[in-house]
Amino acid sequence: MELLCNAPAHASVPDRxxxxxxKRAALQLDGVDGPDDGVTLPVVDLHRAALSGDDGLRRRVAEEIVRAxxxxGFFQVVNHGVGEDVVRxxxxxxxxxxxxxxxxxxxxxxxxxxxxxxxxxxxxYDKSETRYWRDYLKLQCHPVSDELVRHWPMExxxxRPRLAEFSEAAHELAQTLLSLVAEGLGLRADFFAGDLSGGETQMNVNYYPPCPDPSLTLGLLPHCDRHLLTVLSQGDVAGLQARYNGRWLLVRPVPGAFVINFGHQMEIVTNGALASVEHRAITNSAVARMSVATLIMPKMECRIGxxxxxxxxxxNPAKFREFVFSEFMEAYNTAAASREDVLDSFRIHRD
Structure with a gap:
């Protein structure tokens, strides 16, 4: 297997x-900065007080999350309670x-x-011969057990200890956010608990080396996430873009923040109120970029609608039919992560 992280520095982009x-990105980065398009993602201050007894503050934070x-479909959170030492x-x-x-x-x-x-x-999900400028780790990260940890590298x-610590913290943050989302929508606080968020938590650690000509490449294809919620640590190097009003919005790093976005299951469960938004990764020529995405999944046998x-x-009639999550996973793979193709398999079409 060819790995970019072990290849010598390229003077030009290989044809593959x-x-x-x-299919190239219209907006490219030069180093860590990019053009200012005047629109930025909302930054939600979770205020630890909102999670420890101040009902009024908690309600305002929940409403702010739902508005964002x-x-x-994306927002960033600060004062989230995950220590910088754990992330770093x-x-x-x-x-x-x-x-x-x-x-x-x-x-x-x-x-x-x-x-x-x-x-x-x-x-x-790449169905063409062109390769994306990305190496990645894909792993199960929660619940942490001796059986799971033995699959993780010893070097x-x-x-191992840092992954276990980070995984626990990211999973706890995700559950807090799901509770706030539920409250902001007027649902019971534990609505997303149980099978809807109780599947094996996955993690993608994406590594994008410097690219000699970012205008020719992509780091990751435009896609929507198949699960319920993503908690992303993108570090201090920009590269994530989210679709907004028909164009690509650069998600600028905020010190200490996590980027949060909703997956297809959130869109379906909320009947379209909270949409799963298309996003992609672009490359840069100056520095390596690494992102860590924690993916909250339903159980495979969970019935969703x-x-x-x-x-x-x-x-506001139901927009989607009921299904078992394992069926959705199969459709997602068949559709190669295409937003419209996969959702069309589950939409209720009315004359």
Missing amino acids: YVFPPE GKEF GFRDAAAEFFAMPVEEKMPYCSDDQSKPFRLASSTS PTSF PAPEMVDDET
Whole structure:
């Protein structure tokens, strides 16, 4: 398997990474900065007080999250309670892993999506011969158990304990956010608890090396997430873009923040109130970029459909049929992550 993280620096982009002009990014980054388009994602201050007894403040934070979600599908959160040492600890350990000699990483290389820990390149949803400028780790990260941890690499020595610590913290934050989303929508606080968020939590650690000509490449294809909620640590290097009003909005890093976005299951359960928004990754020529995405999944056997509270037969009828999550996963893979193609399999079409 070819890995970008072990390749010598390229003077030019190899042909296999060059996209046709119609698929290239219209907005490119030069280093960590990009053009200012005048629109930025909302930054929600979670205020630890909002989570510890101040009902009025908690209600305002919940409403702010839902407003941000309805307009953008993405927002950033600060004062979230995850320590900077926890975030930095795992990011440093993951960077050490990518920097290891190729022979030490090769045992983890695999395109077998059933493996609980694997290293790969480009993306499994790429149906063309053109490759994305990306290496990645895909792993199960929660609930943490001895059986799960034994699949994680022993080197660097900090990797296992730092991953376990980060995974627990990110999962707790996700559950807090799901509770706030529910309250902001007028649902009971534990609406998303149980099977809807109780699947095996996945993590993608994406590594994008410097690219000699970002105008020719993409880091990751435009897609929507298949699960319920994503908690993303993107570090201090920009590269994530979200679709907004028909154009691509650069998600600028905010110190200490997590980027939050909703997956397809959130859109379906809320009957379209909170949409899953298309996003992609672009490359830059100056520095490597690494993002850590924690993906909150339903259980495979979970039955999913619009919540009755989000449906009104006269003014807002159900937009999606009920299904089992495993069926959705199959449709997502078949549709190669295409937003409209996958959702069309579950929409209720009315004359």
